[in-house]
Amino acid sequence: MNKMPKWADAVLIPLISILLAFFFSGLVIWAIGKDPVVAIKTMVQGAFGSTSGISYTLYYATNFIFTGLAVAVAYHARLFNIGGEGQAMLGGLGVTLVCLAVPWPHWTLALPAAMIGGALFGAAWAFIPAWLQAKRGSHIVITTIMFNYIGAALLGYLLTKVLKVPGSMLTESARFPEGAHLPNFSEILAPFGINFSPNAPANMAFFVALLCTFLFWILIWKTRLGYEIRAYGQSETAAKYAGINPSRIVIIAMLISGGLAGLMAINNVMGEAERLIDNAVEGAGFIGIAVALMGRNHPIGILLAALLFGFLYQGGAELSFWESIPRELVVVIQALVIMFTGALDNMVRMPLEKLFVALGKNKKKEA
Amino acid sequence: MDYLTIIQILDSALRLATPLLLTCLAGLFSERAGVVDIGLEGKLLAAAFLAGAAAAVTGSIWIGLLAGIAGSLAFSMLHGLASITFKGDQLISGVALNFLAAGLTVVIGQSWFQLGGRTPSLSGNGRFEGWDLPFADAMAKIPVIGPAYDELISGHTTLTYLALLAVPLSWWVLYRSRFGLRLRAVGENPSAVDTAGISVVKLRYAALVIAGVLCGLAGTYLASLAAGFVKDMSAGRGYIALAALIFAKWRPWYALWATLLFGLLEAIGNRYQSIALGDFVIPVQFMQALPYILTVIILAGFVGKAIPPRASGQSYVKER
Numbered sequence: 001m002n003k004m005p006k007w008a009d010a011v012l013i014p015l016i017s018i019l020l021a022f023f024f025s026g027l028v029i030w031a032i033g034k035d036p037v038v039a040i041k042t043m044v045q046g047a048f049g050s051t052s053g054i055s056y057t058l059y060y061a062t063n064f065i066f067t068g069l070a071v072a073v074a075y076h077a078r079l080f081n082i083g084g085e086g087q088a089m090l091g092g093l094g095v096t097l098v099c100l101a102v103p104w105p106h107w108t109l110a111l112p113a114a115m116i117g118g119a120l121f122g123a124a125w126a127f128i129p130a131w132l133q134a135k136r137g138s139h140i141v142i143t144t145i146m147f148n149y150i151g152a153a154l155l156g157y158l159l160t161k162v163l164k165v166p167g168s169m170l171t172e173s174a175r176f177p178e179g180a181h182l183p184n185f186s187e188i189l190a191p192f193g194i195n196f197s198p199n200a201p202a203n204m205a206f207f208v209a210l211l212c213t214f215l216f217w218i219l220i221w222k223t224r225l226g227y228e229i230r231a232y233g234q235s236e237t238a239a240k241y242a243g244i245n246p247s248r249i250v251i252i253a254m255l256i257s258g259g260l261a262g263l264m265a266i267n268n269v270m271g272e273a274e275r276l277i278d279n280a281v282e283g284a285g286f287i288g289i290a291v292a293l294m295g296r297n298h299p300i301g302i303l304l305a306a307l308l309f310g311f312l313y314q315g316g317a318e319l320s321f322w323e324s325i326p327r328e329l330v331v332v333i334q335a336l337v338i339m340f341t342g343a344l345d346n347m348v349r350m351p352l353e354k355l356f357v358a359l360g361k362n363k364k365k366e367a
Numbered sequence: 368m369d370y371l372t373i374i375q376i377l378d379s380a381l382r383l384a385t386p387l388l389l390t391c392l393a394g395l396f397s398e399r400a401g402v403v404d405i406g407l408e409g410k411l412l413a414a415a416f417l418a419g420a421a422a423a424v425t426g427s428i429w430i431g432l433l434a435g436i437a438g439s440l441a442f443s444m445l446h447g448l449a450s451i452t453f454k455g456d457q458l459i460s461g462v463a464l465n466f467l468a469a470g471l472t473v474v475i476g477q478s479w480f481q482l483g484g485r486t487p488s489l490s491g492n493g494r495f496e497g498w499d500l501p502f503a504d505a506m507a508k509i510p511v512i513g514p515a516y517d518e519l520i521s522g523h524t525t526l527t528y529l530a531l532l533a534v535p536l537s538w539w540v541l542y543r544s545r546f547g548l549r550l551r552a553v554g555e556n557p558s559a560v561d562t563a564g565i566s567v568v569k570l571r572y573a574a575l576v577i578a579g580v581l582c583g584l585a586g587t588y589l590a591s592l593a594a595g596f597v598k599d600m601s602a603g604r605g606y607i608a609l610a611a612l613i614f615a616k617w618r619p620w621y622a623l624w625a626t627l628l629f630g631l632l633e634a635i636g637n638r639y640q641s642i643a644l645g646d647f648v649i650p651v652q653f654m655q656a657l658p659y660i661l662t663v664i665i666l667a668g669f670v671g672k673a674i675p676p677r678a679s680g681q682s683y684v685k686e687r
Contacts, residue, residue: 028471032478080458128663138666139675141405141458142613145606146659146666153656161650289462326477326484331470335463343449343460350453 004356014296014341016348021336028332034325046318047311055185055200056317059272060284061310062202065209066264067288068306069216070257072297076220077253078233083129083144084261085285086151087122091262092269093155094121096163096173096276104179111182111204114270115263122262123255125151130254134247140254148285159278173276182271205267210303212260217299219256229253261285283331287313290334293342309334371514376634378519382592383637384630385527386411386585390608391615391622392530392537393581399541399617400574401554401678405461406446407582408605409468414439414586416472419486419596420479422493428591431493435590436583442468443579444572451571454682465605473598484598486590495524495591526588533581537619550574554676557683567683610662617676629658 026036047057067084074081081087098117104110129143163173182204186196220226232239232249240246268280287309294308295301316330340348390407397404417438422431442464449460473484480486500521506513541547553560553570561567589604590596607629614628615621635642636654643649 028474032474082462132663132667136667138663138668142609143663143666145405146610146663149603149606149659150656150663153652153659157650157652160652286462286466289459293459324477326473328470328473328484331466332474333470335466335470338459338466339445339449339463343455343457343463344453346453346455 004353008352008356010296010298013345013348013352014294014301016352017340017345018294018337020348021333021340024336024340025329025333029325029329032325034323039319039323039325042319042322043311043315046322047314050197051185051195052197052200053314053318055197055202056314057307057310058185058202058206059200059267059310060313061306062206062209062267062271063264063284064287064291064306064309065213065303066260066267067285068291068295068302069212069288069299070260070264070285071288071292072295072302073216073220073229073260074253074257075292075297076226076233077229077249078236079133079250079253079257080141081126081144081254081257081261082141082289083126083147083258083285084288085281085283086144086148087125087258087261088264088268088281088285089148089151089155090125091118091122091265092276092280093158094118094262095265095269096176099176099180099270100174103177106179107182107204110180111208111266111270114180114266115208118262118265118269119259120262122265123259125262126254126258127251130251130258133254134250156278159276163276171278176270176274180270181274182266184271201272203267203271205271208263208266212263213299213303216260216302225252261288287334290338290341294337370511371518374514374518376631376638378522379637380627380631380634381519381523381527382630383633384626385523385530386588386592386604387608387611387626387629388530388623389526389533389581389585389588390605391611391626392533392619393578393585394609394612395537395541395615395617395619395622396550396574396581397578398612398679399554399676400550400571401557401676401681401683402446402450402571402575403457403461403680404446404578405458405609406442406464406605407461407578407608408601408603409461409465410439410442410579410582411586411589411601411605412465412468412472412599413442414583415590415600416468416476416486416586416596418583418587419489419590420476422489422590423480423487423595427492428489428495428587431489431590432584432587435587436580439583439586440576440579443575443582447572447575450682451568451575454684457680457682469599472596476596476598486596488595489591490594494594495526495588497522497524498528524588524591526584526591529584530588531623534619534623537622541619546573551676554678557678561683561685571683607658610658610665613662613675614665616674632657 029036029039047053067088070084070087071081094117095114098114099110125147129140129147132138132143133140159171159173164171165174184201184203186198189196220230228239228244228249231242232244232246236246264284269276273280291302291305291309295305312330312333316327319325319329320327390411394404394407414435418431418435421434422428446460446464449455450457476484476486506516541551549560549565549570553567557567560570589600593600611622611625611629614625632654636651
């Protein structure tokens with residue numbers, strides 16, 4: 001069966017797929033009459049040229065690490081969770097309720113509490129689709145899409161009717177107390193004598209995301225539960241014969257997935273906005289799909305893919321500012337990455353497999 | 368609520384149901400052939416954009432219609448390439464198409480028209496006009512049936528009547544023609560179809576062509592109704608159509624009723640921003656979310672079980 005060496009499967013195929021996606025993205029830029037090289041330079045300059053740019057890049061990457069891990073956990077159990085967007089929205093609600101409930105004295109107390117709030121609400125929003133899939137066989141893709149819309153409507157209602165500050169014109173919650181402020185990179189790095197842009201959004205949540213990436217690796221490859229999730233994902237019947245309860249795995253995998261998506265709120269809601277605003281998630285839940293696919297559902301891959309998309313997001317913002325190319329270009333790139341690394345995987349894989357088989361035969365002849 | 372108001376709401380329900388119905392039938396053909404189509408939303412958006420752009424430039428909605436269908440077909444074929452030819456994941460391909468449409472329409476739209484992703488607004492021949500059916504004016508004076516005929520049945524655009532005609536036509540094609548029999552078979556048991564010497568790949572591509580044309584009609588209708596393309600104007604209609612498809616249990620006539628119901632919900636939501644039931648006021652957001660909530664309830668099997676075509680979502684691999 002081993003047609004290809006492992007490194008080709010893990011590195012070469014994704015690399016070629018991504019290059020193809022970028023090639024077509026460049027084609028799009030060229031087709032609208034802009035220079036792809038100038039565009040890339042602008043994006044790199046905007047994302048890495050200043051501490052402010054780096055901070056935004058890391059801030060976006062933090063969001064995508066959470067949502068990427070969320071999609072990946074579910075994917076290991078062969079569940080396609082498109083509901084990251086809604087789960088992250090509800091996570092924002094959980095974080096907001098926690099932050100506003102108590103006049104927090106210090107962020108070291110507020111952060112763990114907010115994490116529990118965000119993860120619980122995110123997981124709760126994933127629970128209903130998970131339960132329906134496990135017990136009633138309703139397709140999780142459709143139900144999670146529906147729950148994105150239901151979540152958006154629910155948050156719209158809560159923001160306009162319940163959480164809104166009376167008398168204010170803005171549809172947003174009250175500002176979080178001072179004690180719930182998460183240190184940003186400027187405050188973290190100042191003791192070390194490093195100057196970092198003080199108003200940029202990257203914050204403590206980045207380190208929580210890194211921790212989650214590590215825990216994800218432990219969970220999936222070093223624990224019994226992770227083994228069961230993977231076994232269920234590989235073959236439902238085999239898992240059943242091994243005494244694994246399918247409903248339990250579906251529900252647990254989705255709860256973890258929703259919890260991770262909900263955790264994203266400690267970055268965008270608690271770390272950046274410090275209040276709940278309308279459309280706080282900004283599509284990060286969907287980008288998680290691209291990140292997980294690109295990162296092959298492996299923590300290191302997800303980390304790298306999240307950084308890449310952080311760069312694209314921040315670079316894309318600069319692109320719209322300097323080159324008047326709309327920000328939606330990032331959505332195009334995201335679509336092409338999903339298309340090439342996800343759906344068109346075989347297009348790259350099949351010729352490569354033939355190539356490696358041919359190479360293998362030659363070697364045998366020589367020997 | 369008087370009689371005329373009810374008629375007006377029903378009229379607007381029909382108007383809003385038209386794109387849903389066309390999209391739902393598109394999904395019906397594709398899923399009956401075993402190709403799951405999450406990408407309906409993207410096709411709708413791509414078609415609306417190209418139709419809006421072409422109609423704005425040429426001043427003719429008919430040329431817009433052709434452009435819309437071409438765009439939607441291109442997306443459909445891309446879906447086929449990924450999910451039929453290269454046997455990729457149909458869900459992932461559909462998701463990618465939705466993002467591709469959401470991004471490309473704005474990027475290209477801005478480059479063509481510099482209106483922040485909108486197309487110039489359409490007027491005159493750039494839009495479909497309502498058809499006044501014979502005697503509509505004369506009959507309007509007759510009580511009860513007059514207003515119903517004049518407001519509800521008459522005065523819609525070509526595409527609405529076409530969508531309504533598409534329902535019996537789809538039924539006939541699916542259940543009374545040889546092509547339809549094979550199409551349904553390929554969605555249930557592709558290897559049997561293959562054994563009979565009929566190409567699974569060709570049939571599935573044919574289904575995607577039909578889906579592409581129907582989505583093209585629906586997208587053009589959206590652009591014509593709103594007098595131009597606006598960013599993200601499909602606004603989840605592709606997903607609602609998908610929901611209606613499940614609600615309809617993959618059957619043409621049920622699809623009509625399901626989309627009319629969702630159209631009615633939208634019409635009521637548009638007309639009454641908030642509905643008061645005694646002291647309790649139903650928030651407008653609830654009305655907006657209702658189609659999605661209904662879909663989840665239906666999916667949960669509490670209102671009869673919806674069973675998809677058996678082979679849907681799986682790419683067909685020939686045995687060797």
